[in-house]
Amino acid sequence: MTDPFYQEIRWLELKLKILDTPAYSSFIHSILAEKRHFSHILECGTGAGDFVTILEKLVTFDSLTGIDRDARLIGRARERFTHNPRIHFKISDLEDMKKLEVPQEFDLVTGHALLEHTCMADIIPVLKNCCKVGGFLYFPHNYMSPTIFEPVFDPVIDRQIIRNFDAFSIENQPNKEKLVGNSRCGANIYTSLVESGLEVIHYQCTDWLLYPKNGGYTEEESEILRMLVNFFYNANKNPQIPSSDRISDKILNEWHWTRLSQVEENKLVYLCPQTSILVRRPG
Numbered sequence: 001m002t003d004p005f006y007q008e009i010r011w012l013e014l015k016l017k018i019l020d021t022p023a024y025s026s027f028i029h030s031i032l033a034e035k036r037h038f039s040h041i042l043e044c045g046t047g048a049g050d051f052v053t054i055l056e057k058l059v060t061f062d063s064l065t066g067i068d069r070d071a072r073l074i075g076r077a078r079e080r081f082t083h084n085p086r087i088h089f090k091i092s093d094l095e096d097m098k099k100l101e102v103p104q105e106f107d108l109v110t111g112h113a114l115l116e117h118t119c120m121a122d123i124i125p126v127l128k129n130c131c132k133v134g135g136f137l138y139f140p141h142n143y144m145s146p147t148i149f150e151p152v153f154d155p156v157i158d159r160q161i162i163r164n165f166d167a168f169s170i171e172n173q174p175n176k177e178k179l180v181g182n183s184r185c186g187a188n189i190y191t192s193l194v195e196s197g198l199e200v201i202h203y204q205c206t207d208w209l210l211y212p213k214n215g216g217y218t219e220e221e222s223e224i225l226r227m228l229v230n231f232f233y234n235a236n237k238n239p240q241i242p243s244s245d246r247i248s249d250k251i252l253n254e255w256h257w258t259r260l261s262q263v264e265e266n267k268l269v270y271l272c273p274q275t276s277i278l279v280r281r282p283g
């Protein structure tokens, strides 16, 4: 099986640089920066450690442990952070931590663009358990479909292409003998966290938006837009899509070609709704 698109290293690099800019979450970041020092931070679903670069600038800590289920990404993260002996990385799946006695030693638990790739009902209690009473949990950038591409290609086709992407690239992802993922994660997260007994400190929209500013894109913006168009195109070629939801090859190829041309012609707008939330374990 090929790796999911969201584990591609170049995508993660460009995502952090262009889409996940800290300015989106500046208010939450100012709350964390005010606290300044944390004893032990657990960074979950850290990938290649991109969010660690932000945490390093934002706060100080005695130790930061980054975990991810993907060994290749953890290898890349380890190579990047040899300069800081306080930072460690572990290959670990949050699903396995359900069965473990996890020490509640972390005063900050983070998961950046993580929860939409999990079964939230199972994983939120695990994350809560890792957090000390009185500690904080921060989940930046939770995906909340429907994604929007402008100009409209065809309202019905656009909608179906996005639904198929959600159903076969975000949802229904195999992990530990079950299918996980939630394309409405960002719209469900507030209630899920409150119902888990967590206290909301700040909740906000942190949508991704790319449009041709000053008439065009930078080279990297064009690259990430082409990547995104390809992610949606490839998801729609998945043979598991039921025939009732399948877009014909002819129309799908036309959609793909039109969207790539719109990138070259500086006409494509990409809007991906997301939320970010900071909560506290009360007590």
Ligand SMILES: C[S@@+](CC[C@H](N)C(=O)[O-])C[C@H]1O[C@@H](n2cnc3c(N)ncnc32)[C@H](O)[C@@H]1O
Binding pocket: 006, 007, 012, 016, 044, 045, 046, 047, 048, 049, 050, 051, 067, 068, 069, 070, 073, 092, 093, 094, 095, 111, 112, 113, 114, 117, 118, 175
């Ligand atoms: C969209 S990527 C985000 C990576 C990184 N946080 C960032 O924003 O650059 C989601 C990451 O979560 C990891 N992940 C998903 N489910 C996981 C689980 N159950 N346990 C550990 N890691 C998980 C994936 O391997 C992937 O690296």
